Amino acid sequence: MPDQLTPVLTRRWQSPRSWSIGTYEELEGYQALRHALTAQPDQLIQLVKDSGLRGRGGAGFPTGMKWGFIPQGATGPGAKPKYLVINADEGEPGTCKDIPTMMADPHSLIEGCIITSFAIRANFCAIYIRGEALHPIRRVRNAVNEAYAMGYLGKDILGSGFDLDIVVHAGAGAYICGEETALLDSLEGRRGQPRLKPPFPATSGLYASPTVVNNVETIASVPAIVLGGSDWFREMGSEKSPGPKIYSVSGHVEKPGQYEAPLGITLRQLLELAGGMKGGVPLKFWTPGGSSTPLFTAEHLDVPLDFEGAAAAGSMLGTTAVQVFNETVSVPWAVMKWTEFYKHESCGKCTPCREGTYWLAQILERMVHGEGTPEDVETMLDICDNILGRAFCALGDGATSPITSAIKYFRQEFLDLCAAQPAAPVEPAGAMA
Amino acid sequence: MTLTQDSGTDTTPVPEGHVRLTIDDRVVDAPKGELLIRTCERLGIIVPRFCDHPLLDPAGACRQCLVEVEMGGRPMPKPQASCTMTVADGMVVRTQHTSPVADKAQQGVMELLLINHPLDCPICDKGGECPLQNQAMTNGRTESRFIEAKRTFLKPLPISTQVLLDRERCVLCQRCTRFSEQIAGDPFIELLERGSDQQIGVAADKPFQSYFSGNTIQICPVGALTSDAYRFRSRPFDLVSTPGVSEHDSGGAAIRIDTRRGTVLRRLAGNDPEVNEEWIDDRTRFAFRYLSSAGRITRPMVRGADGVLAETSWTEALTAAAEGLTAAREGGIGVLAGGRLTVEDAYAYAKFARVAAGTNDVDFRARPNSAEELDFLAAHVVGQGPEVLSYTRLEAAPAVLCVALEPEEEAPVVFLRLRKAAQKHGQKVFHLGQWTTPAVERTSPETGVASPAAKNNLIPAVPGAEAAVLADLPAHVLEALTGGGVILVGERAAEVPGLYSAVSALAARTGATVGWVPRRAGDRGALEAGAVPTLLPGGRPVADAAARAEVEQAWGLAAGSLPATPGRDTDEILAAAAMGELAALVVGGLDPADLADPAAALAGLREVGFLVSLELHTSAVTELADVVLPVAPDAQRSGSYLNWEGRVRPFGPALDPNGVLPDCRVLDTLAVEMDVDLFTQTPAAAAGELTRLGVRSGTAPAAPAVAASAPQRPGFGQAVLASWRQLVDDGSLSVDEPALAGTARRPVARLNAATAERLGLTEGAPATVRTERGAITLPVALADLPDGVVWLPGNSGESRVRAVLGAGHGDLVGVTA
Amino acid sequence: MTDVFDDLTRQRSKEIIAQYPQSRSALLPLLHLVQSVEGFVSQGGIRFCADELELTTAEVSAVATFYTMYKRTPCGEHIVSVCTNTLCAVLGGDDIYQRLSDKLGVGHEETAGEPGTTGSITLEHAECLAACDLAPVLQVNYEFYDNQSVESAETLVDALQRGEKPHPTRGAPLTDFKTVELELAGIFPDLEHSVEGQSTAPETMRGAALASDRGWLAPAMPDSAPAFPELPEKK
Numbered sequence A: 001m002p003d004q005l006t007p008v009l010t011r012r013w014q015s016p017r018s019w020s021i022g023t024y025e026e027l028e029g030y031q032a033l034r035h036a037l038t039a040q041p042d043q044l045i046q047l048v049k050d051s052g053l054r055g056r057g058g059a060g061f062p063t064g065m066k067w068g069f070i071p072q073g074a075t076g077p078g079a080k081p082k083y084l085v086i087n088a089d090e091g092e093p094g095t096c097k098d099i100p101t102m103m104a105d106p107h108s109l110i111e112g113c114i115i116t117s118f119a120i121r122a123n124f125c126a127i128y129i130r131g132e133a134l135h136p137i138r139r140v141r142n143a144v145n146e147a148y149a150m151g152y153l154g155k156d157i158l159g160s161g162f163d164l165d166i167v168v169h170a171g172a173g174a175y176i177c178g179e180e181t182a183l184l185d186s187l188e189g190r191r192g193q194p195r196l197k198p199p200f201p202a203t204s205g206l207y208a209s210p211t212v213v214n215n216v217e218t219i220a221s222v223p224a225i226v227l228g229g230s231d232w233f234r235e236m237g238s239e240k241s242p243g244p245k246i247y248s249v250s251g252h253v254e255k256p257g258q259y260e261a262p263l264g265i266t267l268r269q270l271l272e273l274a275g276g277m278k279g280g281v282p283l284k285f286w287t288p289g290g291s292s293t294p295l296f297t298a299e300h301l302d303v304p305l306d307f308e309g310a311a312a313a314g315s316m317l318g319t320t321a322v323q324v325f326n327e328t329v330s331v332p333w334a335v336m337k338w339t340e341f342y343k344h345e346s347c348g349k350c351t352p353c354r355e356g357t358y359w360l361a362q363i364l365e366r367m368v369h370g371e372g373t374p375e376d377v378e379t380m381l382d383i384c385d386n387i388l389g390r391a392f393c394a395l396g397d398g399a400t401s402p403i404t405s406a407i408k409y410f411r412q413e414f415l416d417l418c419a420a421q422p423a424a425p426v427e428p429a430g431a432m433a
Numbered sequence B: 001m002t003l004t005q006d007s008g009t010d011t012t013p014v015p016e017g018h019v020r021l022t023i024d025d026r027v028v029d030a031p032k033g034e035l036l037i038r039t040c041e042r043l044g045i046i047v048p049r050f051c052d053h054p055l056l057d058p059a060g061a062c063r064q065c066l067v068e069v070e071m072g073g074r075p076m077p078k079p080q081a082s083c084t085m086t087v088a089d090g091m092v093v094r095t096q097h098t099s100p101v102a103d104k105a106q107q108g109v110m111e112l113l114l115i116n117h118p119l120d121c122p123i124c125d126k127g128g129e130c131p132l133q134n135q136a137m138t139n140g141r142t143e144s145r146f147i148e149a150k151r152t153f154l155k156p157l158p159i160s161t162q163v164l165l166d167r168e169r170c171v172l173c174q175r176c177t178r179f180s181e182q183i184a185g186d187p188f189i190e191l192l193e194r195g196s197d198q199q200i201g202v203a204a205d206k207p208f209q210s211y212f213s214g215n216t217i218q219i220c221p222v223g224a225l226t227s228d229a230y231r232f233r234s235r236p237f238d239l240v241s242t243p244g245v246s247e248h249d250s251g252g253a254a255i256r257i258d259t260r261r262g263t264v265l266r267r268l269a270g271n272d273p274e275v276n277e278e279w280i281d282d283r284t285r286f287a288f289r290y291l292s293s294a295g296r297i298t299r300p301m302v303r304g305a306d307g308v309l310a311e312t313s314w315t316e317a318l319t320a321a322a323e324g325l326t327a328a329r330e331g332g333i334g335v336l337a338g339g340r341l342t343v344e345d346a347y348a349y350a351k352f353a354r355v356a357a358g359t360n361d362v363d364f365r366a367r368p369n370s371a372e373e374l375d376f377l378a379a380h381v382v383g384q385g386p387e388v389l390s391y392t393r394l395e396a397a398p399a400v401l402c403v404a405l406e407p408e409e410e411a412p413v414v415f416l417r418l419r420k421a422a423q424k425h426g427q428k429v430f431h432l433g434q435w436t437t438p439a440v441e442r443t444s445p446e447t448g449v450a451s452p453a454a455k456n457n458l459i460p461a462v463p464g465a466e467a468a469v470l471a472d473l474p475a476h477v478l479e480a481l482t483g484g485g486v487i488l489v490g491e492r493a494a495e496v497p498g499l500y501s502a503v504s505a506l507a508a509r510t511g512a513t514v515g516w517v518p519r520r521a522g523d524r525g526a527l528e529a530g531a532v533p534t535l536l537p538g539g540r541p542v543a544d545a546a547a548r549a550e551v552e553q554a555w556g557l558a559a560g561s562l563p564a565t566p567g568r569d570t571d572e573i574l575a576a577a578a579m580g581e582l583a584a585l586v587v588g589g590l591d592p593a594d595l596a597d598p599a600a601a602l603a604g605l606r607e608v609g610f611l612v613s614l615e616l617h618t619s620a621v622t623e624l625a626d627v628v629l630p631v632a633p634d635a636q637r638s639g640s641y642l643n644w645e646g647r648v649r650p651f652g653p654a655l656d657p658n659g660v661l662p663d664c665r666v667l668d669t670l671a672v673e674m675d676v677d678l679f680t681q682t683p684a685a686a687a688g689e690l691t692r693l694g695v696r697s698g699t700a701p702a703a704p705a706v707a708a709s710a711p712q713r714p715g716f717g718q719a720v721l722a723s724w725r726q727l728v729d730d731g732s733l734s735v736d737e738p739a740l741a742g743t744a745r746r747p748v749a750r751l752n753a754a755t756a757e758r759l760g761l762t763e764g765a766p767a768t769v770r771t772e773r774g775a776i777t778l779p780v781a782l783a784d785l786p787d788g789v790v791w792l793p794g795n796s797g798e799s800r801v802r803a804v805l806g807a808g809h810g811d812l813v814g815v816t817a
Numbered sequence C: 001m002t003d004v005f006d007d008l009t010r011q012r013s014k015e016i017i018a019q020y021p022q023s024r025s026a027l028l029p030l031l032h033l034v035q036s037v038e039g040f041v042s043q044g045g046i047r048f049c050a051d052e053l054e055l056t057t058a059e060v061s062a063v064a065t066f067y068t069m070y071k072r073t074p075c076g077e078h079i080v081s082v083c084t085n086t087l088c089a090v091l092g093g094d095d096i097y098q099r100l101s102d103k104l105g106v107g108h109e110e111t112a113g114e115p116g117t118t119g120s121i122t123l124e125h126a127e128c129l130a131a132c133d134l135a136p137v138l139q140v141n142y143e144f145y146d147n148q149s150v151e152s153a154e155t156l157v158d159a160l161q162r163g164e165k166p167h168p169t170r171g172a173p174l175t176d177f178k179t180v181e182l183e184l185a186g187i188f189p190d191l192e193h194s195v196e197g198q199s200t201a202p203e204t205m206r207g208a209a210l211a212s213d214r215g216w217l218a219p220a221m222p223d224s225a226p227a228f229p230e231l232p233e234k235k
C-alpha cells in the first residue's frame, strides 16, 4: 500500500523557484526527455498504454489509446502534419489543479509536451491556457523560452533530429473552450463552439489534421511515467484507475488545498487530511469532480474517488474538484448559482442547452425568490430530461447534473421552499461559516 | 437506392456500395455515407428538422431530428441526430413514429425552441409555409409550460437594403450563416454573442452585401429573414406558383414565380440539381418589377407625319411596318435580334431575315463582337449540348480556366459551381483577368493557409494581352488543364483580337473542353437558331450550298432562294445603315450603349430609312423607331432558353398571356403582311420546326487563327482600360428595384498602388477617366492590377463606360485626379 | 478615422501571426493586442484584425462577441473581477461583489471613473477562476487576490482608486489592464521580471507540505529508468 499522499506532480512545488529550469533540472528535470528520445515513438505510446494513464481533464479516456489513434505513415492521413494541443482552459467550477501546476512546475508540462509530441510525431504543439490565468501563462511562456534556450525545443532537439515548436496561446473567457473540439475551433480563431464528431480530433483536429488534445495534468504525468515505468505508476491507484491524482479540496473545510493522492482515496480520508469540516459544521453536499458531476452527500463519504467508484455511486470522477458545502448552504440556491453559470457559458450552438439553461435559470431564480411551485420541480426534471443526452456536447449534460442530483437528494428542501411561499427569499448561507 | 418493404427480401444481396438497415421496422438499402435523415425521407418518413439542409454541411445544431439508433444489436445510449449520422449495416432506427424516446426528445426540443419564439404567426411572412409552425402543429405541445420572461429584441433589423432580420423569430439553425460561408463565400452575416444571447447579425461597418443573400431568406426555416421587396405583401396560400427560368443570365437557373391576381410578388430558386441546385443570385430573385415599370410598352406605336410616335392598333402598326419593310427590301433590311430572346424568338428573327427580308444581315450580338467570335462559335460551340460540358462535368473537372469571364458578375450560377468544386473537390480554378476579384478569391484553394500568396489563382494580363498570355501560360496551369480540364470563355473575348483563337489553340494543346458562357440568357439559343450572319439554324454555314439546300427544303423554299453570301455583323449592319447602304432595320432588344461604338450605332439607327423596333420598354431604339411593336415578357409567354451548357430550359406563362404577343408571333404576323409565311405563330410551332431541322451534319469548321494582339502602351497620364459589368448594375431589367440596387457593389476605379501614385491618385479620392468623348469620375480603390491598367465597372451609376467614353476593354484612356 | 494602431502594433501583429501554422489562429491574440492599445475592442480594432488576417469584419465580430474577456466599451485602468460562482459566492464572493458595486456605483462591466485614467476601475463578476481552495478570490487585471473578505476587497479598491498598486497574493506586481492585455497577446516586454513573484499560496502546497511532514512519499522509482516495452509484431 502506498502512502496516503503520493507527491509526484506536486513533489517539486515546495522548492525555491520551482518554476525555473534550474530547479527543475536539479530535480531530475529533462532526464525523462533524454531517455524518451532513445525510444521508438511507438514504444512511448505503448509505455503510456501499459501505465494505464487516463485523461485528467474530466472524461478519463485512456491516454495511450488516444495517442495510438493518430494515423502514422508516409501516405494517406498519416502523412499530414500532426499536432499536440494542451487543454489548460481549466474552468470547471471547483477545478483548480492545472493552474497551480503551471504556476509551480511548468517544466513538467513542457517536458511532457516534448515527449508526447515525439511519441505522436508532432512538430507543433499549442498550449491553450485560459486567458484569466495570466501568471501561469507567464510561467509557461518563460518555461518554453528556457527550454528553447537549452535546446529542448526547436530544431534537432538534443541531436535527435526531432523538431518541435510550442506556442503558448491565451484564451479569452469561455468555459466551453475546455471542451476539446470547441478548444480547437477557438485555437483556429473561431467562436469556441464544439464540432461535430466524427470526425474525431485524432483524424481531423487542428487544421483538419490528426491532433491529440490532452489535459495539463495528464501530460505533466508523462515524464514520471517515462522515468518510473508503467509498473511503478501502477503501484498507485487501482487496476482501471492507476496513478496519482491531484485532488482539489475547497469550501467548508479547515484546510482547503491541493492533495495529491493515489486514485481511489475517499472523501472521508480527504477531509481528515484537510483538517475536517470547517468549524465542525456538518457536511451537507459535495461535488466529487466539479459542478458538472452529480452531487454527493454525507452518504458518499466512503466512495472510492476513482473513475469506477464515482460512477458506481451515481456520479463521475470528473476533475477531482472536491467542493465541500456544509449544512448552512441552501441547495436550491447553490443549484441556481451553478445553473446561472451554465446559462452564461452555454455556447449557444444547440437548442436544448441554449434554451434549456435559459429556462432553468429563470425557474430557479423565481424559486429562490420564494415564488416556486411544486410543479416547477417536476418541470425542471423534465427540462433536464430534454437536455441530458439531447444536447450537442457534454456541457448541456453537465448543466443538468446539479439540478437532477440536488432534487434526487434534497427534493424536500425544494418543496419546502415552494410551500413556504410567499416567503422571503432564501439566504444563500446561514451563519457565514 | 432500392426500397424494400418487407423483411422477406432480406436475403437479396445488398447492392455494391450499399448497406442494409431497418427504419421503423422497414428494411432499406442505402448508399454508404447517406445521412439517416435522407434515408428516412426516401422511405417517406419525415423527421422534423431545422438546421439540416441537403446542400449544407451537416451541423447537428438544432437537435430537432433526434431518433433512436441501435447498432450491432446494442441501443445507443442517447438519441442521435439523424441529420449527422450516416447509415450503417445492421443499424436499427426508430423515429418518432415507433419510438417514444425519439418522440419525447423531439417534443422536448420543439418546446424549447418555442419558449423564446414570438406568437406573431398571423403577421409573419412565413406563416403558412413555416417549418416551425408546421412542426409545432404536428409535434408540439398544445400548451406552453413557459411562464418566464421571453427574450426580446428590437425588430426588425435591416441587415442590407434587401434583407430584414427579426431576431426574435430566429431559431439559430445557422442555415443563413452556413450558406453565406460555405456556398456563397460571403461571410458577412454571422453568429454574434453567446449562449441565450446568441443572435444572427452583421458587422457594424458592413451590411449583408452578397449577390446571393436572397437564398438565406428562402432557406430560413422560420420568418426571421424576410425581403424588403416582399415583406407583408402576401400570404403564401394566396399565391399561385409557376416554375420558370431565369431571364437574367445564361445560367438557365430554375426559378419559381409566385403571383397573385396578375402580379408577380416574388421569385424563388427552383430546385434543379443538374443546373442551379437550389440557389439563385439576387438579380434573378429580385429583379422582376421591370414587368410593371413605367417604361413598359403595351400598345403598338407608329410615327406619324408629325414625327411623333402615337399609339395605334395592331393592324395599323403591322401594316405600317410591313409596308415600310416591303418597300425597303430592295435597299436592304438588316435584322438585329438582341441577346434576350428565347430560342423560338431568335429562330423567328433568323428566319424572318432569310425569308422575309431576304438577307443574311442578321445578328443577335448586341455587344462588342467579332468575326473571329463567329468562327470560334461555329467550331467549338454550336450544336454542342450538356453531353459535352454540363454543370456536373464542370464541377468534376480537376481544373478550370476562366477567360474573359468574371463568373460571379456575369454568370452567378456558374460561379457557385466553381466555388463548390474548389471547396469540395479541390478543383483548381484559374482566372485570366486583371485583378483578384471577390470571385477569384472565393474560388481559390482552401483559405486559411499561412500565406495569402499561396492562393495564386489569378493569371494577370494587361487588357489586350490576354491572347499572348494564354499562348504562354505557366507550366502548372498547362499541367492542370491537361487531362480533363475545362476552359470557360466569356463573350468579352470578342473585345481582344486573337483571344478566341488562343483559347482554341490552348484547348487543342491541352485537350481541355471549351465552354462558352455568354452574359445574356438569349445568346446561346440565338446562335443555335441561326440569328447570325454566317450560320443558318443548327450551325449550318451560310456559304455551304448543301446546308442551304437542307434549310430551303425544310422551309419549303425554292432551291437557291436563300441568300448565299454571309451577311454583315451587328456593327457592320449599323454602319451600313448609317451610310445608307441599308434601307431598313428590324431591331429586337438592343441598347446602342452596349455596343462597341454607341455613337456609331446611334448614327445607324438615326440614319436608316425605316426602323421597326420590337420592345418591352421604351428605349433609345424606340425613340428613333418608325414603328414600335410591343412584345411579351417571359412572365406572360411560353418558350425556352438554351443555357450556356446548351441545355433546353423551357418555361410557361406565370401570368395571363392574353393581350401580349411574343416576338415570334409578332414577326410571323408581320411576315404575313409582307406575304411571307414563317410558321412561327406560336413558340411551340417555332420550336417544333427548329427541332426538326436538327443540327448540321459533317465536321465542325476550322477554328479561327487570328494572331494575338499586342496591348496598348499607356503614355504619360494614360492607362489601359479594363472593364466588365457588375451583376447588380443599371441593366434594363433591374429597373425599379431600389432594395436590390442598394446591394450593388459600389462603383470605383481600380488601379494598383504604383499606377495610382504615378497618376497622382490616392485611395478613396476621385479619379477621372477620360477620352475625347467624355469622362467618368469615381473614387479610387487600390487592387492588384497590372501596371498601367485602370478598371471601371461597365454600367454602374456614372460609370457607363461605352456610352460615356466610347471606349472599352483594352483601349487607352486618360486618368487624372 | 485616425489609425490608433501604430507601426509597432502592426509589427507585433505580424510576429504573432508568424507563430501559427495558419494565420487565423492569431485572431484571439490579436484581439488581446487590440485591447492592449485601446483598452477595449472598438470597431476600428475589429477592422484591424480583419485586415491583418484577411477576414470579414463580420467574422471578427462573431469571435469578439463570443468571449467575455473582450470588452465592448472602454475599460478602466484596472479591471476587477470578483468570482461569484457558487463556491466563492457562498464563502463571501457575492457580498464582495455587492459591496464593490455599491461602493463604485457601477454594475457588471461598468467603469467607475473616466476609462483609462488613473484609478478608474471596471467591475465585473466572474465565473470560477480556478482558485477555489483560496476562495473567495478576486482578480485585478487577472492577477490573483486570494482569500478575500468584504473589508480586504474594499481596502484593495480604495488603494487602486488612489492610484496605488497593492501587490497581488500570487503573481507579478500589479500593472494595468492594457499592459496585461499585451502579455495575453503573447508579447512580454519584461518576462524576466514579471515571471517572478509568489507562485504558490500555502493552500497550494498543503498536500505536499503535509506529505513531507508525515514522511509520505510516492513509491520509489527504479534506480534507472526501465527499458521501454517491446512493440507487438506488426501485422
Ligand SMILES: Cc1cc2nc3c(=O)[nH]c(=O)nc-3n(C[C@H](O)[C@H](O)[C@H](O)COP(=O)(O)O)c2cc1C
Residues within 6 Å of the ligand: A054, A055, A056, A057, A058, A059, A060, A061, A063, A087, A088, A089, A090, A091, A092, A175, A176, A177, A178, A179, A180, A181, A213, A214, A215, A216, A218, A219, A393, A394, A395
Ligand atoms: C464543457 C466542457 C468543459 C471542459 N473543460 C475542460 C478543461 O477545462 N480542461 C480539460 O483538460 N478538459 C476539459 N474538458 C474535457 C475535454 O473535452 C477533453 O476530454 C480533455 O481535454 C481531454 O484530455 P485528457 O484525456 O487528458 O483528459 C471539458 C469538457 C467539456 C464538455
Ligand code: SF4
Residues within 6 Å of the ligand: A176, A193, A194, A345, A346, A347, A348, A349, A350, A351, A353, A354, A391, A392, A393, A394, A395, A396, A397
Ligand atoms: S450543449 Fe450545445 S449549446 Fe451547450 S455548450 Fe454544448 S454545443 Fe453549446
Ligand code: FES
Residues within 6 Å of the ligand: B048, B049, B050, B051, B052, B059, B060, B061, B062, B063, B064, B065, B066, B081, B082, B083, B084
Ligand atoms: S436537423 Fe438535425 S440537428 Fe438540426
